[in-house]
Amino acid sequence: MKQKLGFNGWLYLLPTLILIGIFSLWPVIQSVTYTLFDYKLNDQQKSGLYLNERFNTDLFHETALYIDLFLSEDLANITNNEDKVRAEETIEDVKSVSAEYKGVDGVIEITSGQRNEIVRLYEDTKGIISELTAEYSLTHGDSLPLLVEDFNKSIIPSNFIGLAAYKEAIGDKRVHIALWNTILFTVVSVSIELVLGLGLALILNKAIKGQGLVRTTSLIPWAIPTAVAALMWSYLYDGSSGVVAHFFENLGLINQSQDLLLSQGGAMVSTILADVWKTTPYMALLLLAGLQNIPGSLYEAASIDGASKFKSFFSVTLPLLKSSILVALLFRTLDAFRVFDLIFVLTGGGPGGATETMSIYAYKTMFGQTNFGYGSVVVMIMFVCVAIIAMIFVRLLGTNLLDRN
Amino acid sequence: MKTSKRKLLLLFSIVVIGYLFIMVFPFLWIFITSFKTSGEIFGTGAFNIIPEDPTIKNYITILFEKGILRAIFNSFVVAISTTIYVIFVASLCAYAISRFQFRGKSILLGLVLAVSMFPQMIITGPVYNLFYDLGWLNSYFVILPYSTITLPMAVWILVTHFNQIPLALEESAKIDGATRVQTLTKIVFPLAAPGVFTTAIITFIAAWNEFLLTITLNTESNYHTVPVAISFLRDQFSILWGEVAAATTIVTIPTLIIVLIFQRQIVSGLTSGGVKE
Known part of the structure; x- marks a missing residue:
C-alpha cells in the first residue's frame, strides 16, 4: 500500500x-x-505595460531645464516689452510646474488634475513660442518648437490595446507565410523520418550483427548540438565549396550548386534534409525499442496460422507498435513545430523569408526589433498550435501516456 | 527460398552500410576539411579527399584566437551545474510521485508533461525582462531557466525508473527495523542509482545543447556556450570554412566521448521516458 x-x-x-x-x-x-499591450522596449512611451496614463518626470525635468535656459538667453532678442514680459512669465510658469515634481524621477502615475496642468503648460508654452519665433529671429528659434513637444511626450498614454495585435496578426502576411513554412517543414520532415526510421528499425530488429555499431553511430547525430549540426550542413550545402551541393549539381537535381541555399525551394529542402539526417536515427532507436518489446511468439503464431510476412507486419507489428509510434510522433512533431536553432544557423530564415518559421519570426520581432508585444502574439499563435497538436496525440494515445506512471 | 533470403540479407546489409555512410560522412568531411588550407577549400581542391598540404593552422587559430576554449569551459560549467541541481530536485519530486498517494498527482504529472511541450520561445521574453531587472543578464544564472527544458524530462524518466523498484523491498526494510534514512541510503539509492545516472546523462546533453536561452540572455561572448559560439562563426563576414571545420571537430569530441562511454544509459533513458529530442 x-x-x-x-x-x-x-x-x-x-x-x-x-x-x-x-x-x-x-x-x-x-x-x-x-500580447495585450503595444509593448516596445526601444520606444520611450511604450517600454512598459501601462494600463493607465503615466508621467515621465525625467523627460519633463530635462525639457523644462532647456526651455528655461534657451528662452532666457533669447530674452535679449525680444524687442517688444510686452512680449518680453510674456516670455518671462512663461519661464516662471515652467519653473513653478517643474518645482512641483522636484526630487521625483522615473515614470510615475499622476492624477487627472496634474495631467491637465501639464497639458495646459504644454499648450501655453507652445503658443507663446510659436508667436515669438514668428515675430523675432531667435538664437534657438529652430530648437525651441521641437523642444516643447517633449512636454507632450512626457505624458505617456496607456499602451493597452486589447486584442488589436491579434487582429493585426491574423491579417499579417508574414504570419501566414511563417505558419505555412512551419507546417510544411513539420509535416514533410516528420513523415520522412517516420518512414525511414520505421524501415531502419525493422531491418535492425532482424539483423543482429552490427547492431551495436549502428546504435553508436545513430546516437551521435542526435547528441551533437543542433547549432553545430546546422553549421556543418551549411558548409556541405555551400554554393562554392559544399560537397553535397556539388554532388546534387552533378546528379542534375539542381541547376547550379548555389541554388541549394540561395533559392527559395532549395533552402526549404536543405533544412528538411538536415533535420532528417539529425533525427531519423532517434526515431529509429525509439521504434526499435518498441519492436523489441513485441514477443517473438506472436510472429510464430501468425506464421503457423499461415499469415504472410506482409500480413503479419500489418496485423501484428503495426497494432502493437502503435503507442510507440504515436509517442515518437508526438515528440518529433512538437520539436519540428518549434524548430529554431537549425534554421537560425543554417539559413537565418532566408532567402527572402522562404524558411522563416514561427519561432524565427517571433525571435526576430522580439529580439531584433525589440517589439515584445507583437512578438508575444506570434508566440501565442504558436502556443495554441502546439496545444492543439498535443491534444490530438493525447486523444489518440488515450490514457496510455499518464497510465504508464 | 534460400537464395531469396540471401538476397534480402544482402539488401539489408547494403541499406545499413549506406545508412552508416550517410550518418558518418558529414563528420568525416568536416574532419578532412579542418586540415585544408583556405586556398584549397576555396580553390579547385575543394573536393579533394586527401588534403594537398595538410595544416593544423585552423586548429591553432580556433583554439587560441577565437575563444572556443572559453566556450567549451562555459558549456561544462553550465551543463554540469544544471545537471546537479536538476537531478537533485527531480529525484525528490519523482520519488514522491512514485511512492506516495496524494491528491492532484495526475494534475502534477499532466503539468510536467505540458511544460515539456511548451514552445521555449514563450518564456524567453518574460525571463529576459526578469533577468534584466535582477541584473542577471550575461551570467551563469542562465542555468535556472534551463529547468524548463530539463526538469520535466528528468522527472518523467525518473518516475519511470523509480516505479520499477519494488515497493516490497522498502516495506521489508521497514519491518526489519530500518529507519527512514536507512531505507533511503541502503535500499532506495543503490537501486535507483542506474536510473538517476541515465537521467543525469540525458539532462547533461540537453543542457549542453541548449541554444535559445543562451543567445538571448547571454549576449556577451564571454558567456557564450559551445552552440552559440559556433553559430557566431557563421555570422562572420566571409565564412572561413577551415576554421569552422576545426571548431566543429573540437566541439564534437566531448559529445563523442559521452556517447561512446554511456550509450547504453542514453538508449535506456530515451526509450524509457519517450524523451523529446
Whole structure:
C-alpha cells in the first residue's frame, strides 16, 4: 500500500513546483499579458505595460531645464516689452510646474488634475513660442518648437490595446507565410523520418550483427548540438565549396550548386534534409525499442496460422507498435513545430523569408526589433498550435501516456 | 527460398552500410576539411579527399584566437551545474510521485508533461525582462531557466525508473527495523542509482545543447556556450570554412566521448521516458 503524502512529503515536491512556477508558468502568464499591450522596449512611451496614463518626470525635468535656459538667453532678442514680459512669465510658469515634481524621477502615475496642468503648460508654452519665433529671429528659434513637444511626450498614454495585435496578426502576411513554412517543414520532415526510421528499425530488429555499431553511430547525430549540426550542413550545402551541393549539381537535381541555399525551394529542402539526417536515427532507436518489446511468439503464431510476412507486419507489428509510434510522433512533431536553432544557423530564415518559421519570426520581432508585444502574439499563435497538436496525440494515445506512471 | 533470403540479407546489409555512410560522412568531411588550407577549400581542391598540404593552422587559430576554449569551459560549467541541481530536485519530486498517494498527482504529472511541450520561445521574453531587472543578464544564472527544458524530462524518466523498484523491498526494510534514512541510503539509492545516472546523462546533453536561452540572455561572448559560439562563426563576414571545420571537430569530441562511454544509459533513458529530442 502506498503511503499518504503528509506535510513533510510536500517538501519533496516544493523545489520542482517553485522552479516550474517561476520559469515556466509565470512567464507564460506574463507573455499573455504582453500580447495585450503595444509593448516596445526601444520606444520611450511604450517600454512598459501601462494600463493607465503615466508621467515621465525625467523627460519633463530635462525639457523644462532647456526651455528655461534657451528662452532666457533669447530674452535679449525680444524687442517688444510686452512680449518680453510674456516670455518671462512663461519661464516662471515652467519653473513653478517643474518645482512641483522636484526630487521625483522615473515614470510615475499622476492624477487627472496634474495631467491637465501639464497639458495646459504644454499648450501655453507652445503658443507663446510659436508667436515669438514668428515675430523675432531667435538664437534657438529652430530648437525651441521641437523642444516643447517633449512636454507632450512626457505624458505617456496607456499602451493597452486589447486584442488589436491579434487582429493585426491574423491579417499579417508574414504570419501566414511563417505558419505555412512551419507546417510544411513539420509535416514533410516528420513523415520522412517516420518512414525511414520505421524501415531502419525493422531491418535492425532482424539483423543482429552490427547492431551495436549502428546504435553508436545513430546516437551521435542526435547528441551533437543542433547549432553545430546546422553549421556543418551549411558548409556541405555551400554554393562554392559544399560537397553535397556539388554532388546534387552533378546528379542534375539542381541547376547550379548555389541554388541549394540561395533559392527559395532549395533552402526549404536543405533544412528538411538536415533535420532528417539529425533525427531519423532517434526515431529509429525509439521504434526499435518498441519492436523489441513485441514477443517473438506472436510472429510464430501468425506464421503457423499461415499469415504472410506482409500480413503479419500489418496485423501484428503495426497494432502493437502503435503507442510507440504515436509517442515518437508526438515528440518529433512538437520539436519540428518549434524548430529554431537549425534554421537560425543554417539559413537565418532566408532567402527572402522562404524558411522563416514561427519561432524565427517571433525571435526576430522580439529580439531584433525589440517589439515584445507583437512578438508575444506570434508566440501565442504558436502556443495554441502546439496545444492543439498535443491534444490530438493525447486523444489518440488515450490514457496510455499518464497510465504508464 | 534460400537464395531469396540471401538476397534480402544482402539488401539489408547494403541499406545499413549506406545508412552508416550517410550518418558518418558529414563528420568525416568536416574532419578532412579542418586540415585544408583556405586556398584549397576555396580553390579547385575543394573536393579533394586527401588534403594537398595538410595544416593544423585552423586548429591553432580556433583554439587560441577565437575563444572556443572559453566556450567549451562555459558549456561544462553550465551543463554540469544544471545537471546537479536538476537531478537533485527531480529525484525528490519523482520519488514522491512514485511512492506516495496524494491528491492532484495526475494534475502534477499532466503539468510536467505540458511544460515539456511548451514552445521555449514563450518564456524567453518574460525571463529576459526578469533577468534584466535582477541584473542577471550575461551570467551563469542562465542555468535556472534551463529547468524548463530539463526538469520535466528528468522527472518523467525518473518516475519511470523509480516505479520499477519494488515497493516490497522498502516495506521489508521497514519491518526489519530500518529507519527512514536507512531505507533511503541502503535500499532506495543503490537501486535507483542506474536510473538517476541515465537521467543525469540525458539532462547533461540537453543542457549542453541548449541554444535559445543562451543567445538571448547571454549576449556577451564571454558567456557564450559551445552552440552559440559556433553559430557566431557563421555570422562572420566571409565564412572561413577551415576554421569552422576545426571548431566543429573540437566541439564534437566531448559529445563523442559521452556517447561512446554511456550509450547504453542514453538508449535506456530515451526509450524509457519517450524523451523529446
